[in-house]
Amino acid sequence: MAAALELDRVSKTWGAMRAVDNVSLRIEAGERVALIGASGSGKSTLIRIASGLALADPTSGGVRSFGLGVQDKGKLSSEVRRARRQIGLVFQQFALVGRLTVMTNVLVGVLGRISRLRGTLGLFNDDEKRTALAALAEVGIAQHAGKKARELSGGQQQRVAIARALVQGAKLVLADEPIASLDPKSAKRVMDTLVTMSRDHGIALVVSLHQVDYATAYFDRVIAMNAGRVVFDGPASRITSAFLTELYGASAEELILPSQFAVPAAAVLETTSSEPVS
Amino acid sequence: MFATETAHRSVAAALPAPPVTPLATRLTRLCLGAVAVVMLVFFWHEAEMNPAQLVQDAGNMATLGADFLRPDFTDWDVYATAMIETLAIAVWGTLLAVIVGIPFGILCADNVVPRWVAFPVRRLMDACRAINELVFALIFIAAVGLGPFAGVLALFVHTTGVVAKLFSEAVEAIDPAPVEGIRGTGGTWFQEIIYGVLPQVLPLWISYTLYRFESNVRSATVLGIVGGGGIGMVFNETMRGFLYSQGAAILIIVIVTVSCLDIASQNIRKRFI
Numbered sequence: 304m305a306a307a308l309e310l311d312r313v314s315k316t317w318g319a320m321r322a323v324d325n326v327s328l329r330i331e332a333g334e335r336v337a338l339i340g341a342s343g344s345g346k347s348t349l350i351r352i353a354s355g356l357a358l359a360d361p362t363s364g365g366v367r368s369f370g371l372g373v374q375d376k377g378k379l380s381s382e383v384r385r386a387r388r389q390i391g392l393v394f395q396q397f398a399l400v401g402r403l404t405v406m407t408n409v410l411v412g413v414l415g416r417i418s419r420l421r422g423t424l425g426l427f428n429d430d431e432k433r434t435a436l437a438a439l440a441e442v443g444i445a446q447h448a449g450k451k452a453r454e455l456s457g458g459q460q461q462r463v464a465i466a467r468a469l470v471q472g473a474k475l476v477l478a479d480e481p482i483a484s485l486d487p488k489s490a491k492r493v494m495d496t497l498v499t500m501s502r503d504h505g506i507a508l509v510v511s512l513h514q515v516d517y518a519t520a521y522f523d524r525v526i527a528m529n530a531g532r533v534v535f536d537g538p539a540s541r542i543t544s545a546f547l548t549e550l551y552g553a554s555a556e557e558l559i560l561p562s563q564f565a566v567p568a569a570a571v572l573e574t575t576s577s578e579p580v581s
Numbered sequence: 582m583f584a585t586e587t588a589h590r591s592v593a594a595a596l597p598a599p600p601v602t603p604l605a606t607r608l609t610r611l612c613l614g615a616v617a618v619v620m621l622v623f624f625w626h627e628a629e630m631n632p633a634q635l636v637q638d639a640g641n642m643a644t645l646g647a648d649f650l651r652p653d654f655t656d657w658d659v660y661a662t663a664m665i666e667t668l669a670i671a672v673w674g675t676l677l678a679v680i681v682g683i684p685f686g687i688l689c690a691d692n693v694v695p696r697w698v699a700f701p702v703r704r705l706m707d708a709c710r711a712i713n714e715l716v717f718a719l720i721f722i723a724a725v726g727l728g729p730f731a732g733v734l735a736l737f738v739h740t741t742g743v744v745a746k747l748f749s750e751a752v753e754a755i756d757p758a759p760v761e762g763i764r765g766t767g768g769t770w771f772q773e774i775i776y777g778v779l780p781q782v783l784p785l786w787i788s789y790t791l792y793r794f795e796s797n798v799r800s801a802t803v804l805g806i807v808g809g810g811g812i813g814m815v816f817n818e819t820m821r822g823f824l825y826s827q828g829a830a831i832l833i834i835v836i837v838t839v840s841c842l843d844i845a846s847q848n849i850r851k852r853f854i
Binding site for chain 1: 758759761762763764765766767768769771772775776777780781783784
């Protein structure tokens with residue numbers, strides 16, 4: 304089976320800065336991956352490139368999802384609309400349309416697979432509406448379906464975004480800092496929803512995170528980025544506190560570290576700075 | 582106490598001396614001031630300003646003032662019909678402008694269309710806006726003859742330029758994230774506009790449209806004076822016939838109508854913002 308996401312030598316330069324530097328990745332169907340790294344390490348850019356919202360440099364190779372091209376050599380692929388249908392996106396700032404109802408925001412998820420005319424006019428049929436309600440029920444906010452999206456709390460809005468990805472029938476969900484602007488309780492609820500969704504529907508999940516404890520608790524595979532490069536790609540169990548200090552540099556003290564890293568692990572040095580990328 | 586004073590003094594000593602305006606700058610300012618005065622005197626003569634005339638022709642002013650204080654509503658039905666015609670001109674001029682202004686407004690916004698589309702469309706809208714309604718009215722009177730239809734066309738073209746600019750500015754100020762959310766689901770460009778852009782700009786668009794309608798009612802009144810139909814035309818005829826009392830009645834009708842519309846549209850706008 305084709306990989307859920309395949310990046311081939313992708314780079315992105317903003318002026319003089321290399322936001323993403325020659326990254327190649329392969330994420331299998333149904334796999335759950337956490338993407339960690341300090342602010343500005345290239346996580347968000349990588350996710351935007353993977354979904355075709357940002358174009359990579361022309362020197363880059365291709366980005367493909369389940370065999371469909373997203374972009375190639377810095378140009379959007381002709382199949383990008385079809386590729387996007389199977390990629391669900393969850394953003395830090397939710398990216399819902401605040402004035403529309405929760406229901407409509409979720410129904411937007413079917414736009415990619417119904418006729419253009421029907422989608423443009425907003426003529427969703429009963430089947431689609433039932434699917435939307437079911438998705439809302441799955442993330443636990445069916446009772447708010449008729450409210451305007453902006454009336455919901457941040458955590459609830461984020462779960463609407465997840466419901467939208469479900470309705471879309473996404474086989475890969477890319478979440479860019481989905482819990483960064485949420486309180487701890489909502490954050491946990493959103494992470495639980497994301498992981499349950501991934502497990503129940505076999506959806507591959509890539510989540511960029513600041514919280515290392517979440518990365519190690521919820522994900523088997525962790526990819527760490529630094530200055531646009533992938534500096535670690537492997538099981539969460541192999542991440543050491545020394546590595547995290549190196550990864551986050553001076554800002555490491557601000558990290559909320561999971562308990563096993565609270566004591567300085569003196570000798571456990573597994574700094575896999577140049578871990579081969581599978 | 583003593584310690585504080587010392588502290589103050591030492592802070593003051595550390596500060597740089599206050600800036601002094603150099604002599605050259607002061608001289609330049611003086612010259613500019615003199616030029617401005619000369620220009621004003623010149624324009625006074627050009628405009629044939631003559632306040633004395635107000636006193637010399639005090640008799641005329643008195644007649645005018647006295648007649649205006651006794652408004653004559655005998656022909657009120659004629660004025661009301663003409664006022665309705667003026668409203669009709671404003672309604673259709675605005676409506677057509679909004680219908681055409683929406684697509685043009687979107688095509689002017691360079692966050693949703695490429696530069697090479699936005700640039701020429703913007704220049705076209707600039708041209709519509711640059712020419713006053715009155716001038717357009719004169720052109721359309723030549724084309725379709727005297728009457729309200731010429732007024733509608735004049736308002737339509739000018740207002741299209743105005744609302745397209747206002748609409749496009751609203752579009753350029755939207756939050757791009759929801760639009761990306763729609764794009765991410767595989768929606769088309771058109772669907773991004775419908776689901777991502779329109780819901781965000783609609784309140785502003787409604788507000789701008791109502792505001793333009795208000796000002797178009799005022800403009801439509803003036804259009805009548807050059808032959809664009811409506812109450813302006815009636816007012817023009819009355820004033821030319823020195824029927825000041827009737828002119829006063831017409832002005833009162835215009836003021837009341839415009840005030841009522843302003844209040845109504847203000848209330849509607851408040852609901853959308």
